[in-house]
Amino acid sequence: MKTTLNILWKDVLIEWRTRSRTVALLSFAYTILLLFAFAIGPDSAALRQHAGAYLWLGLLLSSTLLLDSSMRIEFEAGAISKLLLAPVSAPGLFYGKAIANTIQLWIIGAVSVPMVFVVCDATVVESSGWLALTLALGAAGLAAPGTLYSAMIARLSGKQLLLPLMLFPLVVPVIVSAVKATSLVMMGDPMNQIGSWLALLLCFNLVYWGLCGVLFGRVVEA
Amino acid sequence: MKANWEIGVGLFGLILLIWAHYTGLFVAPPEAMMGDVGRILYAHVPTAWVGLSTYLVAFIAAVGAIWSGKWAWDAMVEASVEVGLLLNALLLIQGSLWAKPTWGVYWTWDPRLTTCAIMVVAFGVVLALRRQIEEPMRRLTMSSIATIIAFVNVPIVYLSVKWWRTLHQPYSSPETVDSAMVTPLRVAAFGMLFLATGFVVRRWRQVHRQLKAEVQAPDLPDAPSPLAVED
Amino acid sequence: MTGMIQGGWEFVWAVYGITWAGLFFYALHLFRSERDQ
Numbered sequence: 350m351k352t353t354l355n356i357l358w359k360d361v362l363i364e365w366r367t368r369s370r371t372v373a374l375l376s377f378a379y380t381i382l383l384l385f386a387f388a389i390g391p392d393s394a395a396l397r398q399h400a401g402a403y404l405w406l407g408l409l410l411s412s413t414l415l416l417d418s419s420m421r422i423e424f425e426a427g428a429i430s431k432l433l434l435a436p437v438s439a440p441g442l443f444y445g446k447a448i449a450n451t452i453q454l455w456i457i458g459a460v461s462v463p464m465v466f467v468v469c470d471a472t473v474v475e476s477s478g479w480l481a482l483t484l485a486l487g488a489a490g491l492a493a494p495g496t497l498y499s500a501m502i503a504r505l506s507g508k509q510l511l512l513p514l515m516l517f518p519l520v521v522p523v524i525v526s527a528v529k530a531t532s533l534v535m536m537g538d539p540m541n542q543i544g545s546w547l548a549l550l551l552c553f554n555l556v557y558w559g560l561c562g563v564l565f566g567r568v569v570e571a
Numbered sequence: 572m573k574a575n576w577e578i579g580v581g582l583f584g585l586i587l588l589i590w591a592h593y594t595g596l597f598v599a600p601p602e603a604m605m606g607d608v609g610r611i612l613y614a615h616v617p618t619a620w621v622g623l624s625t626y627l628v629a630f631i632a633a634v635g636a637i638w639s640g641k642w643a644w645d646a647m648v649e650a651s652v653e654v655g656l657l658l659n660a661l662l663l664i665q666g667s668l669w670a671k672p673t674w675g676v677y678w679t680w681d682p683r684l685t686t687c688a689i690m691v692v693a694f695g696v697v698l699a700l701r702r703q704i705e706e707p708m709r710r711l712t713m714s715s716i717a718t719i720i721a722f723v724n725v726p727i728v729y730l731s732v733k734w735w736r737t738l739h740q741p742y743s744s745p746e747t748v749d750s751a752m753v754t755p756l757r758v759a760a761f762g763m764l765f766l767a768t769g770f771v772v773r774r775w776r777q778v779h780r781q782l783k784a785e786v787q788a789p790d791l792p793d794a795p796s797p798l799a800v801e802d
Numbered sequence: 803m804t805g806m807i808q809g810g811w812e813f814v815w816a817v818y819g820i821t822w823a824g825l826f827f828y829a830l831h832l833f834r835s836e837r838d839q
Contacts, residue, residue, distance in 0.1 A: 494720065501713055505703060511696070515717065518693035519724055522731035529735065549731055560723060567637060567712050592818065601806065608810035614821045654828075661824045665817050672810040766825065773832055 352437050356445025363422070364453065370418055371456060374411045378461050381407040386468050393470055400469035401531030404461055405487065405524055411457050412450075412491045413513050419450055420499035429569055439566030447496040447558070454488035474537040479547075483534065486550040487527035493554065494519045497561040500568050519557070526550045575776070581769020587762030588617075594755040603749065608672045613755055615665045617763035619683075622658030625651050625767055626694065626722055633718035636711050642786070645711040646779035647771075648718055652697050654770045659694065663687050682733040689728050693721035707786055 364370060385403045389395050396403075423429045423446070433439065462480065465471060473480060498515045505511070530546040595613030602609025629651035636644035666684045667677045678684070697717045704710040 497716075497720075501716070504709070504713075505700075511699065511703075514692065514699075515696050518689045518696075518721065518728065521689055522724075522727045525731045525735045545734065549734065553727055556723065556727070560720065564716050564719070568716060596814070596818070604806060606807040606810065608807050608813055610814050611817045614817050618821065657824060657828050661821055664820055668813050668817050668820075672807060672813050770828065770832065773836075777832075777836060 350441070352441025353444040353448070356437075356442055357448050360419070360446065360449035361452070364449075370415070371453065374415055374453070374457050375460055377414060378407045378411045378457050379464055381410055382461070382464055382468055396469040397471050398532075398536065400465050400471035400535055401528045403469065404458075404465045404531060405528045407461055408454060408458055408488070409491065409520060409524060412454055412495055413516065415453055415457075416450060416492075416495040416499040417502070417512060419446065419453070420496070420503045423500075424503045433569060439569055440562045442569070443496060443500075443562050443565035444558075447492050447561070450492040450496055451489045454492055455484065458484045458488055471535050473534055475534045475543065477534070479543050480531065480534045482547060483527055483530040483543075483550070486547060486554060487523055487530075489554050490523035490527070490550055490557065491516075491520060493557040493561050497565055497568065500565065504568065522549065522553050526553070575772075577769045577772035577776075580765050581773070584762045584765025584767070584769060587758050588766060589762075591755045591759035591762055595752070595759065599752050599755055600749070602752070605673055608669070611665065611669045612752065613759045615662070615669060616756060617760040618658050618662045618665060620760055621763045621767045622655055622662055624764070625655035625658060625771065626690070626725070628771070629655055629694075629697075629718050630722035633715035633722075636715040637719075640708070640711065642707075642711075642782040643779060645707075645715070646775050646782055648697070648711075648715055649701060649778045650771050650774035652694050652714075652718060653774060654767055656691065656694050656698065657770075658767065659687060659691050663691060680732070680736055682729055682736055685732045685736075686725065686729045690721070690725060693724060694718070697721060707782065 382403055385406070386396060389399075423432070432442065462484070495516055498512060502512045502515070526546045526549045530543050530550070533543050533546070592613055595610055599610070599613075601607045602612070629648055632644050632647035632651055635641075636648055638644075663684070666681075666687060670679055670681070670684065671677050674681075697714050700717055701710055701714045704713055
């Protein structure tokens with residue numbers, strides 16, 4: 350637990366000092382959004398209808414950059430092996446990194462939401478509390494397996510091509526649920542389905558935060 | 572080629588499958604709704620059952636590999652993921668070809684077909700990892716982890732796609748099978764199972780041999796002859 | 803559903819053909835790599 354907080358604090362501090370990565374990721378998310386808008390064309394109905402999809406695809410693409418960069422810090426100059434020699438528990442390290450990644454994704458998401466509202470002319474029909482919850486659970490769902498796999502990729506000396514490929518199958522339930530929930534919040538939810546989607550997101554998170562924490566030790570000790 | 576038990580099992584499976592497919596194609600009646608197209612059943616359903624079972628074997632082997640660190644388990648991960656991928660790819664093609672005459676389109680976001688497509692990537696990644704990593708122990712660990720996660724993911728993906736789909740439009744697929752069709756179906760399933768077992772075990776032997784050779788220490792040089800004592 | 807689908811044998815042949823081809827080529831690959839070992 351203490352390890353987790355320490356690692357988390359370290360990552361937050363590192364990022365706070367320069368904020369360069371956050372700025373880069375926000376610019377990237379913004380660019381993706383604009384590209385989607387241009388690709389769809391001036392069809393305002395289509396943009397409004399699929400605003401949720403663009404939000405989450407932007408977040409997903411940003412996350413691959415984030416995850417890679419975040420884990421690379423740990424492996425530079427063999428830092429991680431020294432970290433583990435000190436009595437730093439591997440699960441503690443995992444949860445610290447994963448929570449830091451989640452927070453970073455929340456920040457990108459929080460800034461992306463108003464961007465999406467403007468670019469797609471979208472509004473919130475249902476309560477925005479649902480939107481906040483969706484963002485929280487979706488980001489966490491991307492961060493947990495992402496952190497595990499980014500550590501695996503970092504060990505393979507820079508095979509970045511594999512990371513999106515490895516994440517893709519895991520990310521489908523998150524994207525499907527998050528986009529559905531977001532779209533329902535933005536377009537109205539006459540049949541009260543948001544709850545079911547959030548429940549699926551919650552289940553996914555419970556399974557993967559648990560599983561990845563357990564497996565992380567094996568990934569970094571090898 | 573050594574004649575081990577799996578050759579016999581595989582051949583037996585082959586015979587069963589040939590009988591079952593012959594019967595299914597030419598003897599069994601056409602399906603009530605799908606007509607002759609329904610005969611695809613005898614190829615598609617066994618592939619699905621055995622494919623999923625093979626992935627289950629891969630999952631168990633991956634857990635065993637991480638637990639024990641033994642090469643035998645690691646070899647089983649590779650063998651079963653490989654055969655599982657073969658069946659998975661076949662399943663995808665069969666499903667798509669079945670969809671065209673029955674639903675009118677080759678692809679339709681049906682939960683099962685979609686999950687199938689995603690599984691190919693998830694388990695393909697396991698093999699890709701195995702090709703990339705040269706250090707044997709690291710290869711064992713990483714590919715086992717990827718296998719465990721891929722397998723755990725299957726029900727979650729299936730559920731999420733199913734909900735996603737049924738909220739749009741309900742889809743129908745044949746759930747009950749006519750009694751005249753049960754026998755060739757069952758025989759085909761066993762045939763496929765035995766054939767796949769033959770494949771997996773055979774492949775396991777090959778991989779196991781390779782892994783053992785990889786980690787074996789090189790032969791020691793011959794002992795030097797004792798120094799001759801100068802007289 | 804307006805009744806039993808008629809025909810469609812080309813799909814049946816395609817499915818069986820591809821399935822058996824897949825199994826056959828995998829078996830071939832298996833025994834070929836064995837010979838090379």
